[in-house]
Amino acid sequence: MIINPIYINGIGSISIQKPLSEDGIFNPVSYDTPRVSCIEPNYRDFFTPAVSRRISKIIKRSIITAKHAISESGIEMPDAIITGTGLGCIEDTEKFLDSMIRNEEKFLKPSFFIQSTHNSISSQIAINLDCKSYNNTYIHRGVSFENALVDAALLFKQKKIDSALVTGSDQMTPNYFTLLKRIGYWADTVNDTLQFVRNTKTKGSFSGEGSISFMLSSQQNKNSYALIKAMDLFYKPTVPIEQKIEQFIQAQGLNIEDIDIYLTGMSGDAQNDKVYTDIGKNLFLSEKTAFYKNICGEFYTSAAYGLNVAASSLKKGIFPAHCLQDGKERKNTTHILFHNHFKNKDHSLILLNKCSN
Amino acid sequence: MSEQSESVFITGMGIISAIGIGVDETLISLRESKSGIGKINHIDTIHDLPSAEVSLTDNQMMEILNIEAGQIVTRTSLMAKIAVKEAITQAKLTLDGKFRVALINGTTVGGMEKSELYYFDFLENDKYNEYIEAHDCGSCTESIADYFGGISYVSTPSTACSSAANAFILGQNLINEGVVDIAIVGGSECLTKFHLNGFKTLMILDDKVCRPFDETRAGINLGEAAAFCVLEAKKTIDKRAVKPLAKLSGYGNACDAYHQTASSPEGNGAFIAMDMALKTSNLQPTDIDYINAHGTGTPNNDESEGRAVVRVFGDNPPHISSTKPLTGHTTSAAGCVEAVISILSLNNNFIPGNLNFSQQIKTLPFKPTEINIETEVNHVLSNSFGFGGNNTSLVFSKIESAT
Numbered sequence: 001m002i003i004n005p006i007y008i009n010g011i012g013s014i015s016i017q018k019p020l021s022e023d024g025i026f027n028p029v030s031y032d033t034p035r036v037s038c039i040e041p042n043y044r045d046f047f048t049p050a051v052s053r054r055i056s057k058i059i060k061r062s063i064i065t066a067k068h069a070i071s072e073s074g075i076e077m078p079d080a081i082i083t084g085t086g087l088g089c090i091e092d093t094e095k096f097l098d099s100m101i102r103n104e105e106k107f108l109k110p111s112f113f114i115q116s117t118h119n120s121i122s123s124q125i126a127i128n129l130d131c132k133s134y135n136n137t138y139i140h141r142g143v144s145f146e147n148a149l150v151d152a153a154l155l156f157k158q159k160k161i162d163s164a165l166v167t168g169s170d171q172m173t174p175n176y177f178t179l180l181k182r183i184g185y186w187a188d189t190v191n192d193t194l195q196f197v198r199n200t201k202t203k204g205s206f207s208g209e210g211s212i213s214f215m216l217s218s219q220q221n222k223n224s225y226a227l228i229k230a231m232d233l234f235y236k237p238t239v240p241i242e243q244k245i246e247q248f249i250q251a252q253g254l255n256i257e258d259i260d261i262y263l264t265g266m267s268g269d270a271q272n273d274k275v276y277t278d279i280g281k282n283l284f285l286s287e288k289t290a291f292y293k294n295i296c297g298e299f300y301t302s303a304a305y306g307l308n309v310a311a312s313s314l315k316k317g318i319f320p321a322h323c324l325q326d327g328k329e330r331k332n333t334t335h336i337l338f339h340n341h342f343k344n345k346d347h348s349l350i351l352l353n354k355c356s357n
Numbered sequence: 358m359s360e361q362s363e364s365v366f367i368t369g370m371g372i373i374s375a376i377g378i379g380v381d382e383t384l385i386s387l388r389e390s391k392s393g394i395g396k397i398n399h400i401d402t403i404h405d406l407p408s409a410e411v412s413l414t415d416n417q418m419m420e421i422l423n424i425e426a427g428q429i430v431t432r433t434s435l436m437a438k439i440a441v442k443e444a445i446t447q448a449k450l451t452l453d454g455k456f457r458v459a460l461i462n463g464t465t466v467g468g469m470e471k472s473e474l475y476y477f478d479f480l481e482n483d484k485y486n487e488y489i490e491a492h493d494c495g496s497c498t499e500s501i502a503d504y505f506g507g508i509s510y511v512s513t514p515s516t517a518c519s520s521a522a523n524a525f526i527l528g529q530n531l532i533n534e535g536v537v538d539i540a541i542v543g544g545s546e547c548l549t550k551f552h553l554n555g556f557k558t559l560m561i562l563d564d565k566v567c568r569p570f571d572e573t574r575a576g577i578n579l580g581e582a583a584a585f586c587v588l589e590a591k592k593t594i595d596k597r598a599v600k601p602l603a604k605l606s607g608y609g610n611a612c613d614a615y616h617q618t619a620s621s622p623e624g625n626g627a628f629i630a631m632d633m634a635l636k637t638s639n640l641q642p643t644d645i646d647y648i649n650a651h652g653t654g655t656p657n658n659d660e661s662e663g664r665a666v667v668r669v670f671g672d673n674p675p676h677i678s679s680t681k682p683l684t685g686h687t688t689s690a691a692g693c694v695e696a697v698i699s700i701l702s703l704n705n706n707f708i709p710g711n712l713n714f715s716q717q718i719k720t721l722p723f724k725p726t727e728i729n730i731e732t733e734v735n736h737v738l739s740n741s742f743g744f745g746g747n748n749t750s751l752v753f754s755k756i757e758s759a760t
Binding site for chain 1: 402403404454465467472473476477479480483486489490493494495496498499502508509510511512513514515516517523526527530531533534535536550551552554555556557558559610611612613614615616617618625626629743744745746747
């Protein structure tokens with residue numbers, strides 16, 4: 001799709017790495033379990049105890065990351081608030097469901113239901129900011145975040161907005177972890193999450209979670225992280241994905257050789273990763289193949305963390321060694337091609353450029 | 358957000374709700390003011406609350422769709438498939454890859470209807486594993502896309518009761534920006550114990566038939582439905598030699614930013630959404646012949662929406678009615694159910710009456726249009742407001758009046 005340049009001017013991230021910090025990208029911690037939870041910020045710094053009790057964890061995380069991204073950007077109020085989430089407020093959904101089944105539809109409390117709808121993340125951010133502008137939520141499996149990003153890109157292209165707060169947010173509850181484990185999402189054992197993606201090609205990955213917010217703008221400023229030059233999203237492509245990628249790159253007046261990093265959604269799951277390694281081989285991108293799920297784990301909106309890694313590394317001028325297939329740090333990267341797929345059915349492509357300042 | 362976009366048109370519609378399987382049956386029910394609200398049959402619940410269910414069982418729908426017994430299906434996706442099939446048939450759309458076609462399905466419950474049956478099994482054994490991945494809303498959309506094939510873009514907006522209305526916005530933007538040629542947009546939602554109980558705990562379900570815009574209104578009757586429209590621009594309409602049914606003239610999307618489940622007393626979000634829909638349509642309030650209100654029948658919604666209507670249209674607004682006493686509140690599907698009703702109103706020049714009305718709301722200067730009225734209808738504004746203040750208004754225009 002043809003988009004206007006979009007600048008990433010602010011990022012807020014809460015994940016299994018240090019919250020609201022780029023440390024997680026450049027000096028990540030490793031874990032030895034297949035289910036890793038977020039490192040929480042001190043909620044008391046952000047909410048009164050009464051408010052903190054009332055709103056659920058995923059909403060708290062998202063409000064904090066939203067505000068962080070906004071404050072970094074220097075823009076006071078976004079023209080649009082758009083969230084992508086694979087499961088929404090699953091913790092509240094499960095609490096309501098559990099209580100409804102257990103108590104045979106009696107003695108139910110409304111609070112869990114109120115927060116169970118997926119759009120409560122976007123709307124609670126809006127309520128917190130008192131922002132009455134465009135507001136939307138997308139739930140579409142492993143490309144939920146990219147769906148939100150496309151929505152923003154279309155509004156930018158039509159000049160309906162000059163800024164947008166786009167968030168990817170998902171939580172992994174113990175119960176949902178169990179459910180997904182039954183259908184092969186998770187590896188049985190994980191010894192070193194940081195090395196997991198590079199070294200392991202088994203069935204399943206390790207689970208993470210997170211809320212990652214981006215303040216996007218049509219204007220560059222002195223703090224801009226990176227530029228989203230192009231993006232695309234497609235379902236069950238009828239031509240080989242390699243061809244789609246070549247067309248995508250060429251449409252930007254670039255050649256495959258111009259791509260410095262091929263950032264992928266490799267997760268350590270053999271079936272998932274083969275899609276990327278094949279492309280790496282076929283398009284001569286093997287040496288440039290990189291990943292990020294070793295830092296953040298697998299969750300439906302982990303692509304938001306991938307965008308964070310791409311944008312933060314372009315700003316810093318260093319692409320970290322632990323995210324590269326060959327384990328060698330890269331400097332002076334200009335173009336990053338970010339490719340994510342879900343079950344080889346849904347594919348997203350994002351081309352990021354270093355800002356020229 | 359006031360830039361004018363290129364126009365998109367509706368070339369096909371499909372609907373399945375308590376007032377009919379298909380557009381023809383729906384029109385007859387509207388004409389005869391035949392409500393679909395009755396007793397709950399398809400879910401096993403302790404609550405005896407008036408609700409509007411689709412008459413068909415899952416097995417009957419599978420038969421209609423030629424889906425073999427034993428396939429993994431959810432009621433939401435079955436209803437959606439029936440509605441999409443009708444919409445693409447009317448639009449003469451063959452999904453053969455000639456055009457890039459998007460499927461945008463607004464839903465919130467997704468596969469909850471199975472999850473609420475099997476949740477403890479999911480946790481304890483492998484008996485129903487195949488339904489685990491049917492839980493998320495995106496899987497529902499993909500199941501519809503895969504049934505038909507030939508879909509190159511899928512998306513699942515979820516903004517509670519305005520989800521399907523937001524599908525129209527994404528559809529228009531994807532077409533305008535050349536991402537796809539054609540978009541099948543709408544929403545689907547079956548009744549679940551989960552949201553029936555959820556709405557019950559909020560004490561916003563009426564145990565009698567709902568009475569939108571009535572002083573005595575006491576809440577919602579839930580319903581289930583799927584409705585889809587085929588959207589496309591002039592380019593493919595000409596190329597495919599199909600007849601547009603109506604034009605999507607404009608839209609407004611705003612957030613009330615007031616409360617997770619209540620609307621602001623002044624209807625701020627509703628006001629912005631309606632105002633923006635008129636502006637993007639390049640229309641004046643006086644151009645609107647009919648407002649298909651969100652009109653859920655809750656004390657809060659109808660007063661808040663009513664005040665916003667007065668702010669936009671003055672004390673004497675155009676014809677306004679809620680069709681929820683007919684269809685029930687079909688939650689995520691409502692935006693498209695009511696889009697179909699709006700287009701039927703345009704093309705048949707009638708205003709569907711607001712059933713069950715007797716007393717005007719004391720704090721509002723207007724009352725709804727009570728009975729069906731035959732009159733020329735050129736522009737209809739349709740409101741869909743969701744929890745979280747996700748407010749969307751769409752304007753549909755008759756083809757003769759469309760410029």
